[in-house]
Amino acid sequence: MPEFVATRRIGDATVTVISDGTLEWRPRFAITEAERRRAMPDAAADGTVRLGLNAVHVRIRDASIMIDPGLDDPSSAWQRAFAQKWPGVARSPGLAAALERIGERPESVSHVVITHAHADHFAGVAFERNGSLAARFPRARHLIGLADWEGHPARADAESDHAARLGLIDDLGLLDPVEGAREVVPGVRLVPTPGESPGHLAVHVQTGGREFYYLGDLFRHPCEVEHLDWAPPNRDAVALEASRDRIIAEVAGRPALLVFTHAQFPAWGRIVRTASGGQRWEPA
Ligand SMILES: [Zn+2]
Structure with missing residues (x-):
């Protein structure tokens, strides 16, 4: 089985990249x-590229x-339906197996x-249990950009992942837009890093003189x-x-360690300046 868990110590934080698998994308x-x-x-010849799919767990103090x-469990009915829509998906053992590997219990997760x-990016907030859905992280505050929740059209469709899964988290009082x-x-x-979606968020960890960013789909x-x-x-290409521009001004040419969701596992990288005044991604 290919490796799917990669941990680094960053200041006072322990940061783990968890590969949920890979998927095909045709830009x-x-x-x-x-x-x-x-x-x-x-x-490939038809323009398809294989992307990673990386969640991150951060342990910092308590x-x-x-x-x-990420996705629901590899053995779930959800995954079988997802595979119909995204035929090129290859799954790792998944998030539950990864958390067990690093000794983190879902009940102990404080924030999602x-x-x-x-x-x-979010289907894994819930999992199938006895034919219905349950929250995977029943004690966590679930943070999401307000503009990706309030008034989102998918909420009107009860069958959508938005309504069924994020809706469940909201019903349980665990959603915090x-x-x-x-x-x-x-x-x-x-x-806030709108563009891929109106409420898109990046995560910045700054501890012990070290920095880490999880960039989501700021880049794919x-x-x-x-x-x-x-x-x-x-x-929204203008917002994106x-x-x-804003994030690159913060990180380019600096030692900040970065991960974007769809980078190739283990996904660690930096953005370095080029001689021509631009910038490029460099695995780190
Ligand atoms: Zn994505």
Whole structure:
């Protein structure tokens, strides 16, 4: 079995990247064929690239923080339905197995951060038990950008993951929609980074002179670090580019350790300046 758990000590925090698997993605950027080939040498002939899918757990003092709990369990009915929509998904042993491996109990998770309301980032907040859904992290505050919750059209469809899974968390009184920046616990803050979705959040951990960022879908592939204006057609490209500019101003050329959800496991990286005045992703 390929490795799917990678832990590093960052200041006072223990940060673990958990791979939920990989999935196929066919970017639809408005670019030429030559640009596409140069920017995505990892792409198949039809333009498909294989992306990672990485959740992160942060243990800092007495806080246990789960960021983007990903997909439901590999053996779940949810996964069978998801595989119909995303045929290229390959699963790891999953989040529950990873938490057991690092000695973290779901009941002890104090906070769940959902960077944005796309199912591959949040479906794992719930799991199937005796034919119905239960909260995986029954004692955690679940933080999500207000604009990804309030008035979201998917909530009107009871069958949607949004309504069924985030709705369950809300019904249990565990959902905490966040407007603007927010400190989760001392040393951990949420950074509004709209674009991929209106309420998209990044997570910044600053401890003992070290820094870590979980960037969610601020970037999906390293080529977007070099081309800040590349975005899928159904995203808010102006907001996305502004969010990318803002985060790059904070991290580029600095030793901050970064992870974006769909980087290749183990996903650790930095953004470095290039001689031409741009920037690129570098595994770290
Ligand atoms: Zn995503």
